[in-house]
Amino acid sequence: MPKIRIAVLASGRGSNLQSIIEESQAGRLDAEIVLVASNKADAGALERAGEAGIATCAIDHRQFKNREDFDREMVAALREARVDLVILAGFMRLLSNVFIEAFPHRIMNIHPSLLPAFPGLDVQRKALEYGARFSGCTVHFVDGGLDTGPIIIQAVVPIHEDDNEESLSARILEQEHRIYPRAIQLFAEDRLRIEGRRVRILNPDRPEDRALINPPLS
Ligand code: GAR
Numbered sequence: 001m002p003k004i005r006i007a008v009l010a011s012g013r014g015s016n017l018q019s020i021i022e023e024s025q026a027g028r029l030d031a032e033i034v035l036v037a038s039n040k041a042d043a044g045a046l047e048r049a050g051e052a053g054i055a056t057c058a059i060d061h062r063q064f065k066n067r068e069d070f071d072r073e074m075v076a077a078l079r080e081a082r083v084d085l086v087i088l089a090g091f092m093r094l095l096s097n098v099f100i101e102a103f104p105h106r107i108m109n110i111h112p113s114l115l116p117a118f119p120g121l122d123v124q125r126k127a128l129e130y131g132a133r134f135s136g137c138t139v140h141f142v143d144g145g146l147d148t149g150p151i152i153i154q155a156v157v158p159i160h161e162d163d164n165e166e167s168l169s170a171r172i173l174e175q176e177h178r179i180y181p182r183a184i185q186l187f188a189e190d191r192l193r194i195e196g197r198r199v200r201i202l203n204p205d206r207p208e209d210r211a212l213i214n215p216p217l218s
Contacts, residue, residue, distance in 0.1 A: 004084040004188045007035040009074075009091040014045025016089035016110060019177035020184065021052045029181055030188035035081040037074060039093055055081070061093060071099040078103070085187055088142065089180065100144060105194055107142040108187070110180050112172045114138060114154060119147035124169045133159055133214040135168060137176045139183040141194060150199045152183045152192060158214045 008017045017036060023029045036049035041058040049056045057077050064070040075098065078086060088109040100107065113123040115138040118130075127135040136156040143149040155175035159168060186192050191202040 001030055001188075003030050003032045005034045005082055006031045006085045006087055006184065007037060007078050007081060007083040008033055008045070008049075008087045008089050009037050010045035010089045011038055011040050011043055011092040012045065012090045014043065014048045014089065015173060016176055016180055017045045018048050020087065020089070020181055021048065021054070023181040023185075025052070029185055031085070031184050034083060035077065037077060039070070039091070045089070067094065067096045068098045071096045071102075075099055075102040085184070087180070087184065094146065095142060097144060100142060105141055108139055108152065108180075108183060109142050109147070109149070110176055111138045111140065111147050112169065112176065114156060115140060115147055115151060124172060125165045128159065128163060128165060128168060134212065135159055135172060137172050137179060139179055141199065150194050150197055152186065152199050152201075153179045155179050156212060158212070 008020060010017050020029070021033060024031060024033060033054050035055050035057060036045055037057045037059065038046050039059060039061040041060065046056045046058060059070065059073050059077065061070045064073065084106065086103050086107040088107065095107070113127060114134065114136040117132070118126045124135065134156050136154055138151055138154045140151045141149040155178065157171045157175060186201060193200040193202065
């Protein structure tokens with residue numbers, strides 16, 4: 001099977017990018033990262049891409065008078081790289097319709113909460129402040145809303161009594177690194193079908209019917 005061509009867009013340190021690079025290098029991903037792009041020239045993600053010999057591109061959003069013009073420039077770079085799937089991995093920019101319509105059903109995002117709970121920013125802190133007993137992470141297709149697109153895969157983690165933002169973020173991040181490569185592989189295997197709000201997965205493994213309870217019943 002030919003590999004799909006993916007681009008990863010990241011604004012920050014790029015640990016999710018790193019996990020995708022490693023899965024790809026280990027031969028566990030039918031996807032080739034053909035471009036890593038950022039809106040920040042000093043993003044750690046660009047450095048990681050450079051070290052892995054992947055082409056990079058930085059487009060400073062501050063140089064554009066509006067979101068659409070920035071997106072047009074980014075879309076041009078992605079088209080030039082003949083990208084099949086766009087992976088947002090800590091890309092801290094909202095996409096306009098210009099971007100979304102250029103890659104219909106071909107943009108994924110990872111978000112550090114169990115959507116639809118806690119969309120937006122600083123969500124690990126918000127889950128703690130709310131008093132939630134579980135949080136997690138979500139990979140979803142991107143639509144026009146804020147973290148609202150059809151959900152592909154989620155991981156759940158418990159919130160402990162003594163958690164702070166840092167410890168909870170680390171527990172969630174560990175799972176992000178596991179589920180994002182999996183979502184990409186499901187796409188590469190052409191096993192994802194968007195049906196309204198739901199993503200149907202062809203030939204899925206059935207999850208265990210085991211409830212998670214926190215605090216546990218003793
Ligand atoms: C990740 O936790 C990701 O879920 C989050 O940014 C972090 C990026 O980390 N994304 C969002 O909050 C998107 N709204 P990374 O640069 O180490 O991959």
